Amino acid sequence: MTRADVVVLVLALALLPLLYVKFWHHGAAGEQVRIRVDGKPWKVVSLAHDRRVTVPGALGDSVLEIKDGAVRFIASPCASKFCIHSGWLHDGGAFTACLPNRVSIEVIGARVRYDAINF
Amino acid sequence: MEFSVQPDRTDHRIAWLAALAITIHIAESALPNPLPGVKPGLANVVTIAVLCLYGWRMAAWVSLLRVLVGSLLLGTFLSPTFVLSLAGALASITTLGAASALSAHLLPGRGLGPAGYSLLAAMAHIAGQFYSAYWLFIPHAALFTLLPVLMTLAVILGLINGIITRTMLQRLSPSSPS
Numbered sequence: 001m002t003r004a005d006v007v008v009l010v011l012a013l014a015l016l017p018l019l020y021v022k023f024w025h026h027g028a029a030g031e032q033v034r035i036r037v038d039g040k041p042w043k044v045v046s047l048a049h050d051r052r053v054t055v056p057g058a059l060g061d062s063v064l065e066i067k068d069g070a071v072r073f074i075a076s077p078c079a080s081k082f083c084i085h086s087g088w089l090h091d092g093g094a095f096t097a098c099l100p101n102r103v104s105i106e107v108i109g110a111r112v113r114y115d116a117i118n119f
Numbered sequence: 120m121e122f123s124v125q126p127d128r129t130d131h132r133i134a135w136l137a138a139l140a141i142t143i144h145i146a147e148s149a150l151p152n153p154l155p156g157v158k159p160g161l162a163n164v165v166t167i168a169v170l171c172l173y174g175w176r177m178a179a180w181v182s183l184l185r186v187l188v189g190s191l192l193l194g195t196f197l198s199p200t201f202v203l204s205l206a207g208a209l210a211s212i213t214t215l216g217a218a219s220a221l222s223a224h225l226l227p228g229r230g231l232g233p234a235g236y237s238l239l240a241a242m243a244h245i246a247g248q249f250y251s252a253y254w255l256f257i258p259h260a261a262l263f264t265l266l267p268v269l270m271t272l273a274v275i276l277g278l279i280n281g282i283i284t285r286t287m288l289q290r291l292s293p294s295s296p297s
Contacts, residue, residue: 001285004226005235012238012274019267 033071033089035064036104047071047107057101064105076101133177137184140165144189156203156248157272160241160280162189163211167237167284175219179212199256203248210247211240233288234281241277245269 001009035042035055045053045066052074053064060077070090073083076098083098092109126134144162152158162185170178186208190196195204218239222230231239249269253262 001234002229002232004222004229004231005238005281008231008235008238009278012242016267016271016274019270023263023267 031092032108033064033066034106034108036106038102039104044108055103057098057103059101062098062101062103071105071107073098073105076103129177132173133180133184136165136169136177137181137188140181140185141188141192144185145192148189148193154268154272156252157269157276159276160244161283163237163240163244164280164284164287166211166215167233167240167281168288170215170219170236171233171284171288175216178215182208182212202255203251206251207244207248211244214243215240232281233284234278237281237284238274238277241273241280242270245273 031048032044032046034044035053037055037057042055043053045051047066047069050067053066055062055064057077061075062073062077062083063075065072065074070088072088073086073096076083078098078100083096083101083103086096089096089105089107092107094107095104097104140162143165147158147161150159163182166178166182166185169181186201186204187196190198190201190204195201215236218231218236249262249266
């Protein structure tokens with residue numbers, strides 16, 4: 001290993017933690033979640049207080065859990081439960097939906113991390 | 120008028136080395152991948168060895184021929200896999216070209232060795248593949264969560280390949296660059 005090799009290795013090893021910090025760090029925390037039913041805004045709920053929200057949809061009630069500034073689906077009358085599997089939404093711009101039940105949630109924050117999400 | 124192109128010694132050498140790289144590539148593709156899109160990349164040992172022994176031009180030829188013929192043999196020619204593979208190969212060749220030129224001019228005699236080249240090539244390869252995947256196939260911001268993991272693997276595997284290359288070069292000729 002020449003000295004130049006060692007320099008390259010050190011630089012590479014120094015780069016790695018920077019990548020983890022930059023891409024694994026959650027963006028600006030969301031402040032509110034906008035809940036839409038049938039595409040129309042239904043309610044905007046603050047993420048500041050832990051609570052559960054029951055949303056009436058086409059197939060039945062979807063239940064959202066708000067905890068520690070994040071929101072997720074925890075119950076939904078759909079068959080595949082993709083909405084629940086999306087997990088916690090923290091960052092501004094994060095979005096998920098229960099399509100069979102026609103319920104969607106979008107996190108609104110001061111700074112938006114995702115300006116569009118495709119599935 | 121009749122032109123005839125005679126393959127010279129360099130052509131034979133490129134063909135031989137490319138065949139070696141392709142063989143390693145095909146053999147390695149039989150191994151299972153723990154993580155999609157990441158392979159040990161043992162064929163790059165040949166690329167880096169060629170770079171150290173015969174220069175950048177030959178290494179570029181061997182690398183591109185390996186990507187092309189490997190994809191033809193594995194049946195992925197012109198598929199998204201091929202596009203990613205090619206993007207990675209172009210990125211790593213370009214980086215190796217810049218690195219070897221800088222190394223020769225700025226640090227003659229004590230520049231980068233196989234380990235450094237392999238590390239740079241692996242990281243450039245992964246970066247080239249990642250950004251191609253991001254721009255062409257999955258333009259989703261959350262894809263970037265994968266980048267630190269991929270880059271960590273690139274550093275580890277690049278270093279291992281570099282050490283293998285160095286050991287191989289030392290055995291080939293005791294006086295060759297380490």
